[in-house]
Amino acid sequence: MRKLSLSWDLPVVAAAALVGAWGITTPSLWRDESVSAMVARMSFGDLFAFLGDLDAVHALYYLVLRPFAAIEAGPVEWWLRAPSWLAFVGAAYGVAVLGRRLAGPVAGLMAGMVYVVLPIASRYGQEARSYALVSLVAVAATWFLVELIEGRRPRRAFAGYFVSVCLLGALHLYALLLLLAHGVAVVAAARTSPERSRREVVAWVSACASAAVVLTPLVVIAAGQRETQVWWLKRPGLAEIGAFPVEVAGGVAGAVVLGALVAAGIWAARRTPVVGVWAIVPFAAAVAVSQVQPVYHARYVLYVVPGIALAAGIGLAVLARRWSPVAAAGGVTALAVLAAEAQVAQREPGARPDDLRALSATLAAERRPGDRVLFVPHRYRLFTAVYGELYRNLVDVTREPGSAVPRSGAQVRAALAGARRVWLVSPWIGARYRDDERLVGLRAGFEPGPVRAFGDVRLTLYERRAES
Structure with missing residues (x-):
């Protein structure tokens, strides 16, 4: 039986490994990935100081990334994205195992393959952020939930579920909306088995309550950082809601299929409610909550994609039973073909929101001895300096050496004494940053040249005025 199971899982694992590795180093690292790399490379003292001000919700991910970020051999993109690639492969395997357990080997194989071909899954399986790991942990948590519901090895199921929920919250607090789906599944399953209802519900509530105790300090810290962490989130409307299935499948036709x-x-798994609620409830909850307090972004609900793949795999298994296995294979092939354009596009060199590699190459080609660099706002050094060797060869006037506190405008002017050229690395300078005192200090003695865009990051060369 073990050999049979392995033979069904191997195609999924192999396909996930190949699709996840395909073009993984081609797109430039972007702003969020730069933060991951820079924070993962900090000393522990600097790391804890940083997390006290920002990004405490990603502390566990930065610790996971730390040994990979320290590797200097080979492409930096590969090592920084490797944990997400491994998580993508692991999630695909987990979806296949869950599908086999809930609906048979054909459903498991189909579910795993659907997960592999969905562009959004491999997109975040190739990003140095936590979202692919969140999906993996969501699969693990759902596996232990199924064990809890079925009453098999209850102690192991309880312990595994508790640990999984703790990890889920530690990797991304918003992913705890998955527990709403799990709660619906537990209650629905309990109603079909009254003799086990009390035990199942009590076990699930106890595991969630225990995890809540563990996660409370993180929740408190995250609440205090919300305005600097996710201020940019907006209330999702019909356009954002409709865009999600298109992004998942890679196009409108793929979303329909x-x-x-x-x-x-x-429908086929209506007696196994966890399948339907996983694919629907967390997404709906995120959208509903966001009407009052925005928490929604497509990547923040990535953990529902394994549930979508699981349901689709069971749907393909229905085709295999009613017609033939060829029909099920054709369904996966159709999804892959319809998603092919999106799969290729997300692996282009400039496919990420910022092209930090091109920015660094431009600076390397055009900088001169004695050039300075200024980051406005000051955290943009963290956002853009993942290709860091170049920046170590420029004099950074953003802050004093060894200090995390940015210089004042007057201090920037003093630090620029004798400089002829200054590179400004910034976002678009609109009303938000126009009056930044460091930028005001720079403009006091320097004239800007053309602004060049590398995605959302801007590079501007300032040269000293003749009278200065």
């Missing part, structure tokens, strides 16, 4: 398969799978 995927939606039909998911609907068929949810």
Whole structure:
């Protein structure tokens, strides 16, 4: 039986490894990935000081990334993205195992392959952020939930579920919306088995309550950092809601096909409610909560994609039973073909929101001895300096050496004494940063040249005025 199971899982694991590795080093690291790299390379003292002001919600991920960020051999993109690649492979395997357990080997194989071909899954499987790991932990948590519901090895199921929920919250607090889906599944399952209802519900509530105790300090810290962490989130409207399935499947046609398969799978697995609620409830909850307090972004609900793939895999298994296995294979192939354009596009060199590699190459080609660099706002050094060797060869006037506190405008002017050229690295300078005192200090003696855009990051060369 073990050999049979392995033979069903190997194609999924191999396909996930290949798709996840395909083009993983081609797109430039972007702003969020730069933060991951820079924070993961900090000394522990600097790391804890940084987390006290920002990004405490990603502390666990930075610790996971730390040994990979320290590796200097080979492409930096590969090592920084490797944990997400491994998580993508692991999540695909977990989806296949869950599908096999809930609906048979064909459903498991199909579910795993659907997960592999969905562009959004491999997109974040190639990013140095926590979202692919969140998906992996969501799969693990759902596996232990199924064990909890079925009453198999209850102590192991309880311990595994508790640990999984703690990890889920530590990697991304908003992912705890998955627990709403789990709660619905527990209650629905308990209603079909009254003799086990009390035990199942009590076990689930106890595991969640225990995890809540563990996660409370992080919740308190994150609440205090919210305004600097996710101030940019907006209330999702119909456009954002409709865009999610398109982003998942890689296009409108793919979303239609995927939606039909998911609907068929949810209906076929109606006696196994965890399938339907996983694919729907967390997304709906995130959208609903965001009408009052924005918490929604497509990547923040990435952990529902394994549930979508699971439901679609069960839908394909229905096709295999009613017609033939060829029909199920054709369904996966159709999804892959419809997603191919998106898969290729997200692996282009400039596919990420910022092209920090091109920015660094431009600076390397055009800098001169004695050039300075200024980051406005000062955290943009963290956001852009992942290709850091170049920046170590420029005099950074943003802050005093060894200090995390930015210089004042007057201090910037003093630090620029004798300089002829200054590179400004910034976002678009609109009303938000126009009056930044460091920028005011720079403009007091320097004239800007043309602004060049590398995604959302801007590079501007300032040269000293003749009278200065």
